[in-house]
Amino acid sequence: MxxxxxxxxxxxxxxxxxxxxxxxxxxxxxxxxxxxxxxxxPREEYDSLALVENDTLELIRFVGGG
Amino acid sequence: xxxxxxxTIPFQEGMRVADCIAxxxxxxxxxxxxxxxxxxxxxLHDGDVCCLITRGETPTAVEMEALLVARHTPGVHEKIKKxxxxxxxxxxxGSQVAIALVRIGIGRLVLVDYDLVEPSxxxxxxYFIDQIGMxxxxxxxxxxxxxxxxxxxxxxxxxxxxxxxxQVFGEVDVLCECFDDPAMKAAALxxxxxxxxxxxxxxxxxxxxxxxxxxxxxxxLFPRVFVVGDGESAAGPGQGLMAPRVGIAAHHQANxxxxxxxxxxxxx
Numbered sequence: 001m002x003x004x005x006x007x008x009x010x011x012x013x014x015x016x017x018x019x020x021x022x023x024x025x026x027x028x029x030x031x032x033x034x035x036x037x038x039x040x041x042p043r044e045e046y047d048s049l050a051l052v053e054n055d056t057l058e059l060i061r062f063v064g065g066g
Numbered sequence: 067x068x069x070x071x072x073x074t075i076p077f078q079e080g081m082r083v084a085d086c087i088a089x090x091x092x093x094x095x096x097x098x099x100x101x102x103x104x105x106x107x108x109x110l111h112d113g114d115v116c117c118l119i120t121r122g123e124t125p126t127a128v129e130m131e132a133l134l135v136a137r138h139t140p141g142v143h144e145k146i147k148k149x150x151x152x153x154x155x156x157x158x159x160g161s162q163v164a165i166a167l168v169r170i171g172i173g174r175l176v177l178v179d180y181d182l183v184e185p186s187x188x189x190x191x192x193y194f195i196d197q198i199g200m201x202x203x204x205x206x207x208x209x210x211x212x213x214x215x216x217x218x219x220x221x222x223x224x225x226x227x228x229x230x231x232x233q234v235f236g237e238v239d240v241l242c243e244c245f246d247d248p249a250m251k252a253a254a255l256x257x258x259x260x261x262x263x264x265x266x267x268x269x270x271x272x273x274x275x276x277x278x279x280x281x282x283x284x285x286x287l288f289p290r291v292f293v294v295g296d297g298e299s300a301a302g303p304g305q306g307l308m309a310p311r312v313g314i315a316a317h318h319q320a321n322x323x324x325x326x327x328x329x330x331x332x333x334x
Binding site: 028031032060061063064065 | 155157158159160169228244245246247248249251253255256259260269270271274293295297299300302312
């Protein structure tokens with residue numbers, strides 16, 4: 001299925017969860033803030049949130065140091 | 067008119083600095099006119115700005131405000147002295163953001179860190195050798211008090227979490243994220259976006275290493291929400307955190323905090 005991540009189209013297996021997407025992108029879920037169709041996703045929903053065709057995601061990734 | 071510290075007095079032809087000392091600050095022993103030290107016998111001209119100082123004396127609150135305002139962009143101090151900023155983490159970023167805001171006369175800071183000053187901090191954090199072992203909140207408060215004692219400081223010794231951030235910083239106008247840990251950076255932004263929608267936010271990501279200066283940018287994510295850094299340079303083996311580049315990011319943060327307090331950059 002096709003979804004939009006940070007403005008770009010991405011192909012994902014149907015019924016993927018947010019956590020599956022994060023892993024495909026090789027990101028650490030702890031360091032991500034996710035906005036799904038305009039809603040900020042609570043951390044506890046990363047494993048369960050199911051993505052569907054044409055979902056829009058903005059993923060903000062933080063790196064350490066300060 | 068002549069400006070002398072916080073006062074403005076009519077200009078009279080032939081008046082000297084010594085006359086102003088006598089009428090405004092008899093104990094003054096240093097005179098600065100238009101930014102330069104001068105002897106007290108110096109003749110003044112209409113429009114001169116004089117600063118009369120007694121060596122070693124702390125300015126009063128009123129004098130301090132006048133001295134700050136002398137070098138500020140007009141109107142800035144009036145607004146920021148009523149503002150409160152929260153700083154999460156008092157390390158390389160946070161300690162420097164705090165100093166910048168204190169120097170310009172912010173009204174109040176809420177400073178939060180659970181950590182102690184360590185020797186390895188000193189390559190970028192604004193602490194001194196004789197503060198090693200002190201809690202950062204105490205060390206930073208002492209340092210800030212020596213720069214501008216008229217800023218209200220609230221110090222909180224606690225480990226922040228996504229759950230407690232909105233409560234700890236409930237009264238701030240702008241929240242500045244200066245964490246080291248990327249998981250806390252994400253958690254803090256989530257807390258701010260979901261539970262502090264009216265609060266300005268300036269985060270950080272990617273301030274390590276020796277990358278070029280112009281790689282550090284301030285990016286707007288949402289109305290009132292910004293992130294400073296290059297987005298990539300993580301601290302880790304082979305890529306350290308050092309005062310110069312961390313300082314670039316810290317001052318991006320401080321300036322963005324200031325701009326938010328002045329009502330700029332609120333809309334994308």
